[in-house]
Amino acid sequence: DAGVTQSPTHLIKTRGQHVTLRCSPISGHKSVSWYQQVLGQGPQFIFQYYEKEERGRGNFPDRFSARQFPNYSSELNVNALLLGDSALYLCASSPTPDGNSPLHFGNGTRLTVT
Amino acid sequence: AQSVTQPDIHITVSEGASLELRCNYSYGATPYLFWYVQSPGQGLQLLLKYFSGDTLVQGIKGFEAEFKRSQSSFNLRKPSVHWSDAAEYFCAVLITGGGNKLTFGTGTQLKVEL
Numbered sequence: 001d002a003g004v005t006q007s008p009t010h011l012i013k014t015r016g017q018h019v020t021l022r023c024s025p026i027s028g029h030k031s032v033s034w035y036q037q038v039l040g041q042g043p044q045f046i047f048q049y050y051e052k053e054e055r056g057r058g059n060f061p062d063r064f065s066a067r068q069f070p071n072y073s074s075e076l077n078v079n080a081l082l083l084g085d086s087a088l089y090l091c092a093s094s095p096t097p098d099g100n101s102p103l104h105f106g107n108g109t110r111l112t113v114t
Numbered sequence: 115a116q117s118v119t120q121p122d123i124h125i126t127v128s129e130g131a132s133l134e135l136r137c138n139y140s141y142g143a144t145p146y147l148f149w150y151v152q153s154p155g156q157g158l159q160l161l162l163k164y165f166s167g168d169t170l171v172q173g174i175k176g177f178e179a180e181f182k183r184s185q186s187s188f189n190l191r192k193p194s195v196h197w198s199d200a201a202e203y204f205c206a207v208l209i210t211g212g213g214n215k216l217t218f219g220t221g222t223q224l225k226v227e228l
Contacts, residue, residue, distance in 0.1 A: 004157070033214065042118075042204050042218030043158070056215055090157055099146050099210045100165055105157035 002026070004106035006091050012112045013081050021076040021109045025093030031055070032074040033103060034066055037088040049074055050097040078111075086113045116141045118205050120219035127195050128227045135190040135222050137205030146208035147188040148216065149179055153201045161203075164188060175199070200226045 005024045013019050025032050031050040035043035045058040049068035063079045072093075078085055088110050092103035119138045127133055139145055146165050150158040162173025169181040179190045188205060202223050206216040 031214070035216075040220075042206075042220050043216070045215040045217070048214055058215065092158075094214070097214045099208050099214055101214070102148070102160050102163055103214075103216065105150075105159070107155070107157040 004091055004093050004104055006089075006106040006109050008109060009107070010110045010112075012114060014114055015081055015083060017081050019078050019081060019111060021078075021089050021091075021111070023074045023076070023091030023093075023106060025072050025074070025091075026104055029093035029095050029104070030072050031094045031097040031101070032068055032072065033092045033094075034074070034076045035090040035092065035105075036060075037090055037108070038084075039087070043090055046076070048097060055097050081113045083113050086111060116207060116209050116217050118207050118217055118219035120203075120205055120222050122222045123220070124223045124225065126225040126227060129197050130194050133190075133192045133195045133199070133224070135203050135205075135224070137188045137190065137219060138186050139188065139205075139207045140186065141207050141209075145188075146210075147179075147181060148206045148208070149173065149177070149188075149190050150204045150206060150218075151201045152204065152221075158204065161190070195224075195226055197226045197228055200224055 033048040034046040037043040047066045048056040052068045066076045068074045088108040090108045092105045094101040117140045149161040202221045206218045209215045
């Protein structure tokens with residue numbers, strides 16, 4: 001079975017631009033979460049979606065937004081990019097949004113903002 | 115606020131030696147605790163989890179962890195380290211309510227000397 005897939009694997013953007021990152025969950029998983037991992041730090045929670053509805057949001061500015069589609073795939077959008085947005089963006093899926101449903105992570109998208 | 119502390123940023127051990135990675139958490143309720151491993155350029159792989167019950171939990175790749183409520187700790191152990199265990203290890207606590215959010219520590223980088 002395919003794991004969580006993310007695209008693209010790497011991308012480079014300029015300050016002020018917009019970026020869209022994509023995630024396909026494991027088949028049968030209906031919950032998708034997004035995390036930001038800055039170099040040298042642990043991942044930080046950005047969003048969780050379940051059945052196309054936002055279930056939780058971390059401490060990130062409104063420049064960050066996301067959505068989930070009927071096939072449970074998800075997009076993370078970041079507007080007005082800042083240098084500090086450079087990070088590895090990780091998507092994780094789980095069958096349900098419950099606490100006892102462990103997250104399965106993708107390999108991430110490495111975003112560099114210049 | 116909930117937090118996870120991993121006191122050791124880097125640890126170096128010889129192949130075949132035993133390993134213990136420290137993790138302390140701050141969380142008001144009964145915690146759900148996790149250990150993840152991240153190899154370079156990869157996403158996070160779940161090693162083991164603690165929800166309740168037996169305080170000594172077994173995971174994949176020969177790892178185990180012990181939950182000690184009195185010390186607010188969840189240390190990861192392995193009796194004999196292999197060179198392939200070199201990676202970054204993250205401890206995390208699950209925050210329920212308002213999404214299924216993992217709060218991660220800053221990670222411990224493990225180097226294995228041959």
